[in-house]
Amino acid sequence: MSDLQFNEHFSKLIQPLIDKSNDAFGKTLRQIFDDRERELRMSRNQLEKLLNIEKKTLNGILDNTAKRVDVLNLIKLAVFLNLKTDQLIELYLKEMSPEAIREIEATRKSNYMASNFDLVQLYKIKFVNKRDSNLEVEDKLKKFFGLKNIFEYSHNFQYPIFSRSKNNSNNKMRDFWIKSAITQFELINNSNDFDRQVLVELIPKIKPYSMNIQKGLMIVARALYNCGVTVIFQKSLPSVQVRGATMIINGKPCIVITDLFKRYPTLWFALMHELHHVLYDLDELKERTYHLSGEPDLFLLNEDLANGFARNYFLNEEKTQYIEPFIRNEFVVKEYAKKIQIDPSFIYQFIMYDKNELSMRNAYNQIYNKKTSEDVKNALKNFNMNPWEKNTIMEAVEELKKTVYNLN
Numbered sequence: 001m002s003d004l005q006f007n008e009h010f011s012k013l014i015q016p017l018i019d020k021s022n023d024a025f026g027k028t029l030r031q032i033f034d035d036r037e038r039e040l041r042m043s044r045n046q047l048e049k050l051l052n053i054e055k056k057t058l059n060g061i062l063d064n065t066a067k068r069v070d071v072l073n074l075i076k077l078a079v080f081l082n083l084k085t086d087q088l089i090e091l092y093l094k095e096m097s098p099e100a101i102r103e104i105e106a107t108r109k110s111n112y113m114a115s116n117f118d119l120v121q122l123y124k125i126k127f128v129n130k131r132d133s134n135l136e137v138e139d140k141l142k143k144f145f146g147l148k149n150i151f152e153y154s155h156n157f158q159y160p161i162f163s164r165s166k167n168n169s170n171n172k173m174r175d176f177w178i179k180s181a182i183t184q185f186e187l188i189n190n191s192n193d194f195d196r197q198v199l200v201e202l203i204p205k206i207k208p209y210s211m212n213i214q215k216g217l218m219i220v221a222r223a224l225y226n227c228g229v230t231v232i233f234q235k236s237l238p239s240v241q242v243r244g245a246t247m248i249i250n251g252k253p254c255i256v257i258t259d260l261f262k263r264y265p266t267l268w269f270a271l272m273h274e275l276h277h278v279l280y281d282l283d284e285l286k287e288r289t290y291h292l293s294g295e296p297d298l299f300l301l302n303e304d305l306a307n308g309f310a311r312n313y314f315l316n317e318e319k320t321q322y323i324e325p326f327i328r329n330e331f332v333v334k335e336y337a338k339k340i341q342i343d344p345s346f347i348y349q350f351i352m353y354d355k356n357e358l359s360m361r362n363a364y365n366q367i368y369n370k371k372t373s374e375d376v377k378n379a380l381k382n383f384n385m386n387p388w389e390k391n392t393i394m395e396a397v398e399e400l401k402k403t404v405y406n407l408n
Helices: 003-019 029-040 044-051 055-062 071-080 085-094 098-116 119-124 134-145 169-188 196-205 207-211 216-226 264-280 282-288 303-314 317-326 330-340 344-355 358-379 393-403
Strands: 230-233 244-249 252-257 290-293
Touching (some): 029 044, 029 055, 029 085, 044 055, 044 071, 055 071, 071 085, 098 134, 169 230, 169 244, 169 252, 169 290, 169 393, 196 207, 196 216, 196 264, 207 216, 207 303, 216 230, 216 264, 244 264, 244 282, 264 282, 264 290, 264 344, 264 358, 282 290, 303 344, 317 344, 330 344
Parallel strands (some): 230 252
8 A cells, every 4th residue: 555545544534533433333343342342242251261351451452542552452352343444543633632633644744755855955945944843844744845734745646747656855856846846847837729820930040049147038038928828937956957847737848947966058958858849749748747858758759859950940950069179268259149149148058068178178167167157147137036935936937927927
């Protein structure tokens, strides 16, 4: 039985008891035992020998006064009373004090959070505080995702991210990252129909906006939104090496770009990479729901084609061969970048990647590394609605609608 199945099963048992509204049996465990005793016409001593349970232990179970109960004794008692084990447990729990039942429920919730969230990493991104109690962490998570109860985190979202049987630390944070993005897209709920032909016509017009560091990304995101493609930025997490992601939410393509590597050209490269998936892998994505770029290709989408598409869009092989001999002449690089309508940092980064030489990296670092890091901050100034700094994802979404998508 999976954790989710166990939680569902246990909830059916314990929730009515918390509400004190269940009386399915109409009798207490003691009364059912007494009925069975009369039916068999056996003395109490005979029954104790039959069950191999001492008198004090048996009374402790029947009267719900035992501090600890041996599971084997419960099973033997269930067999004797012709009850299923969960029926006996339900009878036993029904007579527990509300405080004891709530303590069990609190333990179950704490165990669920430990199994599904990497609390250490959540501390590091300042989503929760180290001094927060389990109840405070639970309330924060419920409020953030808009959940009625914490178990809805994995129950209400029917996506393949929760299909694994084991959930290690990296998986937990990746699920948290994906869940945050999915929730944003669902709340944004782009009302525009996706039009592939309009997207095809729009793509050749995108490149010049990479030169507009302050507003270019936001302008392009707004244009994509109008043709049914929703784009958001979401910070990369230390344990989640994702450069970008494409998701299908409510039947429409949605894109997440991140600040992985903290380089300005990477933002645009990631966007164009994901747009390639939208153009050519839409049917596959509809089957799979999402694709993460930068992590192992879980669904065998062709990453090389998407990378090649993005690279050639900004700086193809012919242009690369032309400018490479002048790479250390900053003036020539700037002028050529202006001519082909890209930011100069694209040229440095792409050629640095091609050559993978220390001298090339030094040249890049001396001229553009610091600048491109600042460019990332400036490009995302009005686009970065970091949801993990908000009390709820809805707060981030409302800012996105107003600032990026120009929606009232």
